[in-house]
Amino acid sequence: MADNVIEVRGLLKLYGAQRAVNAIDLDIRRGEIFGLLGPNGAGKTTTILMLLGLTETSGGTVNVLGFDPVRQPLEVKRRVGYLPDAVGFYDHLTARENLVYTARLLDIPRRQIDGRILEAMKSVKLDDVIDKRVSTFSRGMRQRLGIAEIVMKQAEVAILDEPTSGLDPHATFELLEMIRGLKKSGVAVLLSSHLLDRVQSVCDRVALFNKGNVALMGTVVELANQVLGAGHPLQVEASGIDVATTLNGIEGVQTVRQESDGSWRIVADRDVRAAVAQRIVSAGGALTRLADLQPSLEEVYTRYFQEARRAA
Amino acid sequence: MPRSREGSPFTGLGPVFMKEFADHLSSARMMVLMLFVIVFGAFPVATSLQTLRTVVDPNSFIFLRIFTLESEQVGISFTAALNFIIPLMAIGLGFDAVNSEFNRRTLSRVLSQPIYRDALLLGKFLGGLATLAVALVALWLIVLGAGLLLLGVPPRGVEVARGLSFLVVAIAYGGVWLAIAMLFSVIFRSTATSALCALGVWLFFFILWPQLAGALLISLAPSEIRSIDDYAAVQSMGLGLMRLSPGTLFSEAVLGLLSPETRTLGPMLPSQMRGAIMGAPLPFDQSVLLIWPQVTGLIAGMIVVFAAAYVIFQREEVRA
CATH class of the missing domain: 3.40.50.300 (P-loop containing nucleotide triphosphate hydrolases)
Incomplete structure (x- = not known):
């Protein structure tokens, strides 16, 4: 070429x-x-x-x-x-x-x-x-x-x-x-x-x-898709409710994992931010943060080598 | 698979040579080396000039005797001092030629420019040799000038010719030691180690080798000598061993050039004495013929050692 x-x-x-x-x-x-x-x-x-x-x-x-x-x-x-x-x-x-x-x-x-x-x-x-x-x-x-x-x-x-x-x-x-x-x-x-x-x-x-x-x-996005899996990772911070149960049943949400007190990580197959926000607010929770996580190279790198080591 | 490379190996030789030459001439190290040479060279010359002023003999090669006279006060002639000092100068100029580039991390940057390693190594060698030549020519001119002033007679043409040939031999001798020093600078990453090794070789040849050669000769020679031929063989074996030292080759070449009455550098055979007038000088061209093997030996040694450095340098990894 x-x-x-x-x-x-x-x-x-x-x-x-x-x-x-x-x-x-x-x-x-x-x-x-x-x-x-x-x-x-x-x-x-x-x-x-x-x-x-x-x-x-x-x-x-x-x-x-x-x-x-x-x-x-x-x-x-x-x-x-x-x-x-x-x-x-x-x-x-x-x-x-x-x-x-x-x-x-x-x-x-x-x-x-x-x-x-x-x-x-x-x-x-x-x-x-x-x-x-x-x-x-x-x-x-x-x-x-x-x-x-x-x-x-x-x-x-x-x-x-x-x-x-x-x-x-x-x-x-x-x-x-x-x-x-x-x-x-x-x-x-x-x-x-x-x-x-x-x-x-x-x-x-x-x-x-x-x-x-x-x-x-x-590209970085391509690598992220390969290593971290396709999907939109979200970070949600809220108080007053249990986000994991609240978000149950939203179309597109694949996993919800609590990372620390009041902070969750969500992976969805499409952009579900609007639905997530609506559900939390309507459930009476105080939504303090809702962020679309850009795939970072650092994450790709760390995850890749963790998996490579596990495979070895 | 053999794949030939394209482009001249001498691309960039000029700039490398010029930079090395300029760096040497402006370096503090060069000042120290010159000081060294002047101090060591000045004493024998000054004392031999004192002695020579009292000699009145228009037929003797009086200018050449400035170089060779071993005066009683100092006990060492100018050429003997050079025999000892030239290696030191050459080692001083060459011991960190390549490894300092490596340690300063300039090697990979320079080699990423469009030049081959050949040009870098050869440029450094020629730069060092040119520096050595400048120092020796300066010294030679100083001695000649001092001779003119203090003796008051101009040198004869043949004396100038012999003196110039001596200069060429001295530069070739320096080249051998420069190549040795650069060889170690290619082998060892540490400049201190390479300096130490080069100085070790120097001390070995000047202090240990004469005795070692003697010991070797005793063990190699036949236990009893029956004829003159046996004796001659042992003699020439001993000389051959001694001539492995570049210092021996240099001093023999100097002897032939600066002492025109020298007829042979080995044992004198009766056949060589036939028809000779004792103490009569040899013509210049005959003296050159006499020392030709020594000069060839020096140049060959220089090339062999440089080639070894070249081969090792080509295989060396440039990465830190």
Whole structure:
């Protein structure tokens, strides 16, 4: 499909007898943000390194922007920006000098280097510290400098390994904004993370990794349907009545479970909020909260791994 | 399955080389190393110049003797000092070449740019070698300048030629040790461990090897020597063992170049003495022929060690 920037088929990585990546398939589409999720050691970073041709594959095929990273790593690396987990820069050099080195490695024409660096540094709001040594930079600033490198490179695909790990909430928020900015400028973004709620807020699609396999793949809503079951979960808080008996017989309600004192969780096969509210009020209960629960990735993740462990 | 990769392995070699060269030249480490070299080099040169000022012999290679004269006060000649110091400089420049990139977490970022690992390793090696060459050329010019000022006679053409060849040999010798240091920087993730190992090899060759080679020779040599041929065989075996040390190759090459009267680097056979005038200098080209195996040995050693580092580096995982 011409719309895929990355196509992975049966990708395999063996470390001895251990299958670090076990014949996975992945498609990353042009202009989307794709999240690789999973516990540490699930094979996310190994997959990323194979996409870049930084690690040998043990089998399967990879196609990045029409190139094979095993045979044409230079072509791939020219077009793909990579932000490694806890990226490092040369501390004794300034931010600008670091980027100049990268620009030289990229063989960017000399006349363009200054302009592209300045533009990239502005896009990550680091232009005021461009001539400061990187040793003075915080973790968040280094990550942003890494994004600036990708912007300067004018990459078509950005691969970010754990971009938000170790950042404070504000820095995380800023970095995610920049990742959205990359998407806006037409870059396909592949990111790995275990910060699930953050990932949920930026990712168009996600793949859940487990022991070298892609366990689940799709949009967050699709995954929720697969793992948590289809249906509308509701949260009801009320006092004065027993919600479980009151709601008996409402069409569409599948389960009602008391979660704590005065709080119930309802799963229905359609939107039953109006009926639930009416029933509670007419039964004389004081309805204090009625919320449609958005499926959260965290829930999907936790539930999936609970079930995977139970199955094992 | 064999799958060939596309693109030149030297893509990006220029920028890597330039960065390494610039980093070395501006680093505090380089200042320390230069200070080291000047201190260790200055004493033998100063004392030998003192001695040489009293010599009046227009036929002797007086400029070359600045390098080789072992004065009584210091007890070590300039070249012997270099024999000892060049490895230290090369180790200082190379022991953290690759593992520091790894520890600073810059390795995967740099390798995600369109370059092969070949370019990174070779660029670092050439950057280090260029730095070493700059330091040695500077030192050489200082010695030559001091000689001009204090002796008051210009060097003859053949002395300059021999001096320049000596410089080339010294750089090749540095290259061997740079390759050794970089090999350890590829093998060990910890810079301290790799420095320790490189220094260990250095100490081994300078302190332990001469004795070890002697002991090996005794155990390997025939118990009784019946003829001159037996004796010659034992001699050449001993020399062969000693020549496994790069320091031996360097000092033999230096001897041949800077002491033109040197006719052989092994035992002198009667056939080599026939028709020779004792103490008469060899022509320059004959001296070069004499030391050619030593120079080849140094360069071959450099290539072999670098190739080992290269193979290990290609197989290394870049992830933390």
